[in-house]
Amino acid sequence: MKRALISVSNKEGLVEFGRGLAEMGVEIVSTGGTAKALKEAGVPVTYVSDVTGFPEILDGRVKTLHPKVHGGILAMRSDEHLSQLKELDITPIDLVVVNLYPFRETISREGVTLKEAIENIDIGGPTMVRAAAKNYQNVMIVVNPERYTGILEALKSDSVTAELRLSLAREAFAHTATYDSAISSYLNGVAGETFPAELSVSGQLVQTLRYGENPHQKAAFYQDKSVQGACIANAEQLHGKELSYNNILDANAALELVREFSETTVTIIKHNNPCGCASDTEMVVAYEKALEGDPVSAYGGIVACNRPVDKVTAEKMSEIFLEAVIAPDFSGEALDILTKKPNLRLLKTGDLTSQTNDPMEIRKVNGGFLLQQNDRELLNPEKLKVATEKNPTQQQLDELIFAMTIVKHVKSNAIVVSKDKQLIGVGAGQMNRVGSANIAFTQAGEKAKGAVLASDAFFPFRDTVDAAAKAGIIGVIQPGGSKRDEESILACNEHGLSMVLTGMRHFKH
Incomplete structure (x- = not known):
């Protein structure tokens, strides 16, 4: 040399x-x-x-x-x-x-x-x-x-x-x-070129994971260094075991849902779907309501909050087994409580009030990949249309929008039932819409009476509305756009339900 x-x-x-x-x-x-x-x-x-x-x-x-x-x-x-x-x-x-x-x-x-x-x-x-x-x-x-x-x-x-x-x-x-x-x-x-003729994707290795979705699959986590703002890749791990492949997916799903709400909100994710979600003026109440929505599924779940975690909420969180908690921050007292659980992963994101500068998402398929804009719109308030004889009250409309916000993050075909800003029933990933609805109604049980329903896509038939009325649902929100919309609207009128059409579908595959 x-x-x-x-x-x-x-x-x-x-x-x-x-x-x-x-x-x-x-x-x-x-x-x-x-x-x-x-x-x-x-x-x-x-x-x-x-x-x-x-x-x-x-x-x-x-x-x-x-x-x-x-x-x-x-x-x-x-x-x-x-x-x-x-x-x-x-x-x-x-x-x-x-x-x-x-x-x-x-x-x-x-x-x-x-x-x-x-x-x-x-x-x-x-x-x-x-x-x-x-x-x-x-x-x-x-x-x-x-x-x-x-x-x-x-x-x-x-x-x-x-x-x-x-x-x-x-x-x-x-x-x-x-x-x-x-x-x-x-x-x-x-140049305003969204889809260039050639596209390069780069990332920096964050960690080699123990394994992928299953133990026989090798995996690693890469970070896109060009992305700024609060996101799972930029989060700081304060405590706990290394994140697994599934932890990262679920933490991302939890974070992207909870950041949609302006009210204090807590969500619980299991297998990339929300099993609990609630809003309230107090974080501890929001957490308790989210947990109450499906306490069985919440076991081993990932919790996300859109406000810093305080002492009282941390005490409640420490009572059950959770894989991770992700939040803008944690109070010193909250950290003292949660760090007593050696394996609990604690992730600090910073402020969640603004989105990242990453407008696109990539999905890999064999031999290529798909590129699309992130689904960051929920609905246009000016385009909301009450299609039924019965109008929802303002409180009911707020509840419908709350439910629609959640259903946007549920695997299609997706149905969500909510009441008092609390998720009480989820039907996810079924091949027919009424099947998802029946799962959500079964989970909600008697709580479905007086609740509202949100659907990620239109109703192809009136059967979902009929099932909703039987369960005690009082209001429905869905994109509309089916050739048989009138049948579903007629069913709502027959049962005395209100129905709001958003004009915006939210499939999630």
């Missing part, structure tokens, strides 16, 4: 790494701010302009794009290549340490302009990274500051292996691919 080229935007650990290389007799070639930081720390540096014999030009846009740099990086250690380098007075480069202009951080700033974003698109950096990664058998490429200590140790002990070199090259190509993906995504957004 004789010569290293270092040019980094992230200066973390730079001086210590540079000093370690210099102590081993490695010549350090550098540029701009990197060279300045090293020199100020007393680390000897050769400026890249002294190597190329050419100054940095165009406000620093061109620094390293030169044959004396890239020839030194790309040359194999064959007699033929070394002979050419000697003829051209090019010194081989054995180590390239580069990380790129902070493009993602730049575009995440509020009010950033296209010009500012463009100026933070790195050109020379990715070129050096790719060149070194291509020639990884002869040149080590380091793009991650967390690697510095291990690289120094490997160099000092002369234990740089082929496996290490390949690992560094894989990281390097992933680094530039992610970088280019972020640029492409940003420019597509600027």
Whole structure:
């Protein structure tokens, strides 16, 4: 190891790494701010302009794009290549340490302009990274500051292996691919292009999971670093065991449901469906009502709250077995109580009042994937239509909207029964709508009398309304749009039920 080229935007650990290389007799070639930081720390540096014999030009846009740099990086250690380098007075480069202009951080700033974003698109950096990664058998490429200590140790002990070199090259190509993906995504957004002709998806490994949905399936969790705001991927785990694959899915489902409510709300999720959900002025009451909705299914469930968890609520939560609790925050007293359960996962999200900047969702299918907008709309209040002779009261309308908010998050075909801002019956994932309705009515039992029903899609026949009336339901909310809407409306009129049409379907597959 004789010569290293270092040019980094992230200066973390730079001086210590540079000093370690210099102590081993490695010549350090550098540029701009990197060279300045090293020199100020007393680390000897050769400026890249002294190597190329050419100054940095165009406000620093061109620094390293030169044959004396890239020839030194790309040359194999064959007699033929070394002979050419000697003829051209090019010194081989054995180590390239580069990380790129902070493009993602730049575009995440509020009010950033296209010009500012463009100026933070790195050109020379990715070129050096790719060149070194291509020639990884002869040149080590380091793009991650967390690697510095291990690289120094490997160099000092002369234990740089082929496996290490390949690992560094894989990281390097992933680094530039992610970088280019972020640029492409940003420019597509600027152009208003929702579905570009080619699409790249990138993520950063958060953890390798014990297994996937089932023990025989391998799995891992990746984070999209471009997404800002409160979400499961950005949540901070305060306590408990590592999250499992199913925990992450259920915690995401719980969080996305509970954030829909402006009132203090608690939901309990089991197998990606809500088994409990309630709103109240007091969190502990909302939790107790959510639990009361289906205490059997709640066992081993995941709880989400849209307000910080307080002491009284934590005491109630500690009385049963839960897999996880996710909330904007936890009071100190609540943490003292809940952390007594060593395995209970506690996740802090921060403020839930605004959505993330991630408007799209991806679903993988064999050989491809589907891309669609997230279902973030519930209904348009101006388009609500009372289709029946009986009008719901304002209180009943609020209850209907509460139920519709929940049913949007239930697997189709989905029916929800609620009363007094409490979920009391759920029919999920049935192949026919009346089947889901009957499951919900059975679960609700006598509580269904005076309750309301929400459906994620239209009624193809009047049978669901007839069953609802028999169960004691007083109001129904559904998208409408069936050829037989009039039959369902007639059934409501016959039974004295009100029916509200939203005009917006919420299938969830």
